[in-house]
Each structure stands twice: as C-alpha cells, then as structure tokens.
Amino acid sequence: MNKVVEIKAIRQATEEIYRSFEAQDFRSSAVHLTEDCDYITFDGTHLKGKTAYIESHEQLMNNFMFRGAKLEGEIDQMRFLNDRTVVMIARGAIRFRWQKKAPQSRQSINTTLWIKNTEDRWQMAAFHNCRIRKPGLLIKWVTKVAGLIRG
Numbered sequence: 001m002n003k004v005v006e007i008k009a010i011r012q013a014t015e016e017i018y019r020s021f022e023a024q025d026f027r028s029s030a031v032h033l034t035e036d037c038d039y040i041t042f043d044g045t046h047l048k049g050k051t052a053y054i055e056s057h058e059q060l061m062n063n064f065m066f067r068g069a070k071l072e073g074e075i076d077q078m079r080f081l082n083d084r085t086v087v088m089i090a091r092g093a094i095r096f097r098w099q100k101k102a103p104q105s106r107q108s109i110n111t112t113l114w115i116k117n118t119e120d121r122w123q124m125a126a127f128h129n130c131r132i133r134k135p136g137l138l139i140k141w142v143t144k145v146a147g148l149i150r151g
Helices: 003-023 028-032 050-061 137-150
Strands: 033-040 046-048 070-082 085-095 108-116 122-131
Touching (some): 003 028, 003 085
Antiparallel strands (some): 070 085, 108 122
C-alpha cells in the first residue's frame, strides 16, 4: 500500500464532497458514501444511509440562505487503522454568500471513517460533525474542582 496515493485519493473524495455542497448536487458525491453510512449532524441528528444523506442535504439547500454557500475546511489528520480503514479528523464551516469568511461560532470539527470498498474506492462509512465551543463556566468549574479532588 502506498499511503501517499491513498491519502491523495481520500483528499480528492473530500474535495468532491465540498464541491457538491457548493453546486447543490449531492447525488454526484454520493459515490463517496457507503449505502449504510452513518451521518451525525452538528446538532446530534443521526441520518442513516446514503438516501437520507442526499435527501436531508437537498432539503437544506432548498432554503434560500444556502444558495451560493460554500463548505470550507481543512484536514487535520488521517490515521490508517489498516490498509482499508482510515480515521480522518477535519475542521470546517459553511460560509454563506454574503460572508467573506465563516464566523468562528460556526466552526465544527468532524471525524470521518473512510473504508476502501471491493472496487478499491474510498467511501465514507461514518461522519460525526460537532460544533466547536469554548467551555462554559460550569465546565470550567467542574474541571477545576475535579483537579482539586484528584490533586
């Protein structure tokens, strides 16, 4: 296995998914999803399967706000679990057409499980998207108290 070639293929699939968002054509990027993929949205909604992914994104894009929006992000890391399984961590956000850059408050971090199918094509088997938030006062307090108790 040539990891450089495999990483390039996964990056290309990721870029095609990003472009499908801008083009509002989720069916074209569906080749990069397994039939039974799991997709967890930033708000915790669990979509099961390629059809649910396509339909939910098409429904979302029917909202006038999303016309001309771009999905922007960068890959932080890829970890090969074996020759056919990769865990990818990335960050990104939607930038609306009237914005020069996506606001920090909408930045998300996501975990993607890529698997190589029997035709040697990388496909997304699971995607978990989570909004990046600074810890609130309660979390800061609990963390401090826990540190004092352990210390």
